[in-house]
Amino acid sequence: MKPYETETDHRIHTALKTADTTKVIEIASGAMQNTVKIFKDLFDNMSAMIIADVNTYAAAGKQLEEIFRNNNLRLERTYIFDDPDLYAEMKYVDHLVEILSSGNAIAVAVGSGTINDLTKLASYRCKRQYMSVATAGSVDGYTAFGASITENSFKQTFFCPAPVAIVADLDVIAAAPPEMNAWGYADLMAKIPAGADWIIADALDVEPIDRISWQLVQEPLRKLISDPAGIQRREHKALCFLMEGLIMSGLAMQQAQSSRPASGAEHQFSHLWDNQHHKHNGKTPSHGFKVAIGSLASLALYETLIECLDGSPAIIEKSIDTYWPEFSEIEKEIRQKFADPVEAEQIIEQSRQKYVDSSVLQERVNRVTEIWPELKQKLRRQLLGFHEFKAMLQQVNAPVSPEDIGIALDRLKNSYGLARLIRKRYTVLDFANELGVFETCIDSIFNSDKYWQTANG
Ligand SMILES: [Zn+2]
Structure with a gap:
């Protein structure tokens, strides 16, 4: 592990002590290799189902299939969304529920915002846990409770628990389109004014600051x-810190059961x-x-x-x-x-x-x-x-x-x-x-x- 990976791992480890759903978070170069061990520790001999879209399959899904095969992890199937206009819409959740219901596999969401949100809600509706393999530092929703899904043309947040495990392989994150990591960077920067708003709400006794979730986001933020x-140059250290900030924001929302920390x-x-x-x-x-x-x-x-x-x-x-x-x-x-x-x-x-x-x-x-x-x-x-x-x-x-x-x-x-x-x-x-x-x-x-x-x- 690189020194910055150890540093991140240390903070994540502390954060996981208070997380109620997410048990394992791994952010490191080559982290995908550990997916099988993480999966088996959490789900024993159950089979897995990789959920991806065309892009995320190419970015990480295909490689993950091989890792599963080489390590004798039972892969029920890989499901690839091929709709070029795929977005977080309820019809895709319904579709995924049907696919998951045909067996009893644990879903492994390979992707970022959309794939993760679809899999999160579909898994919950099948009364199953799931895990997530991140393909870009684009969102802070990986570890948040709830999925942001459009239904009847209105975007809504539906209740569903966060993934039990999340793996962010920095080699994969570095290969993502730079624009996607820029989205996530901007969302992380937003925690600066968001924190100030909470300070005001706290000072006026409108909404007191919850110390634990505040610290998760704000302490390492600067x-x-x-x-x-470094993010623009795809440097692993900057991307490691980006992923940490985004994942911590999700954990803070999980902890507070509210999006206020983020x-x-x-x-x-x-x-x-x-x-x-x-x-x-x-x-x-x-x-x-x-x-x-x-x-x-x-x-x-x-x-x-x-x-x-x-x-x-x-x-x-x-x-x-x-x-x-x-x-x-x-x-x-x-x-x-x-x-x-x-x-x-x-x-x-x-x-x-x-x-x-x-x-x-x-x-x-x-x-x-x-x-x-x-x-x-x-x-x-x-x-x-x-x-x-x-x-x-x-x-x-x-x-x-x-x-x-x-x-x-x-x-x-x-x-x-x-x-x-x-x-x-x-x-x-x-x-x-x-x-x-x-x-x-x-x-x-x-x-x-x-x-x-x-x-x-
Ligand atoms: Zn946001």
């Missing part, structure tokens, strides 16, 4: 994201554009790349907000009654902004769960006034500057301008207000709003050329 150029306002931008079925050049931009823009949007707001609160303390002394609406007004706003009545109702419910009346809000604002110097320090320690963050994303060729993923600037501006409404999760968007400075901050972001240049500016 180190794990520190070498974007997701804040930046993810709400991405969810919003998903709900809008946003496409760029005919294709849906990757989750990681949408989150990259969401993260920059969140950081721009943090910087502006901190400046605003520092520059004018009178702002948080202004009377709440001058800006705080009754919930019925928010309901009206949601119905106006979201045309689909079913979607509007869901969003109203989400917004209702974080709405507080003016007396509660008054206490909260008083508290902010009291703790602001300390809270600001915590946020500064957590956050990276917009431009530093942007430079890191650029090194993996991730998008840094909303137009790169087909979001015009005025649409991004509009997205701040919508992203705030769609989820009950308390983020910097709510914080700015509750302090009555939301509009001021957003205007200030888009009236300056500090963050994004307007087309004519």
Whole structure:
């Protein structure tokens, strides 16, 4: 084992002590060779079924078949999805349930986001455990509970346990399309603003920080994201740390039974554009790349907000009654902004769960006034500057301008207000709003050329 592999292994080992589903995680060069031992330790003499698509079969599935054959592991069959438009859709889960039900094999998902999510839910529906062989550092969902699947054209998270084992062979990860590892890098970078959102929610007693899952993600984070150029150059050390960060994020979500440890306002931008079925050049931009823009949007707001609160303390002394609406007004706003009545109702419910009346809000604002110097320090320690963050994303060729993923600037501006409404999760968007400075901050972001240049500016 290389020193960085040992280091990662040490942290993973500690993390596994508190994981309730995942028992084995191996991130190393050549790790696929150990798959048989891992499988037999966990499942004795049961047979395996490799699940792959055409690309992931070529990347790792074929090699895994050989390893199974050479080590006398019973392979019931290899199932390869050959649909070129394969995505995480319920019809594919149904199909996989049928295939798995024809025998009693344990599924070995060979792939990344889509294959893993399909296999996770299908295995659960067959009342079976499964294991995962990662083919790219593209997502943090490998070890998360739940699968993100589209049903009736709505993306939803379905309950299902994480894999019992996950193997990430760095030789395979290094051979993945560099863009895929860039998606995962952007999703890992997102844990910076997501952590800041949790710090705020914790400080205001909205959602206390769960120490264990916080540490899994945040403690090694700076180190794990520190070498974007290495990821771009496919260096094993940088990819090892990338996989570790992504897998740890999944474990943290498993531990917290919530996506809070891995997701804040930046993810709400991405969810919003998903709900809008946003496409760029005919294709849906990757989750990681949408989150990259969401993260920059969140950081721009943090910087502006901190400046605003520092520059004018009178702002948080202004009377709440001058800006705080009754919930019925928010309901009206949601119905106006979201045309689909079913979607509007869901969003109203989400917004209702974080709405507080003016007396509660008054206490909260008083508290902010009291703790602001300390809270600001915590946020500064957590956050990276917009431009530093942007430079890191650029090194993996991730998008840094909303137009790169087909979001015009005025649409991004509009997205701040919508992203705030769609989820009950308390983020910097709510914080700015509750302090009555939301509009001021957003205007200030888009009236300056500090963050994004307007087309004519
Ligand atoms: Zn994500």
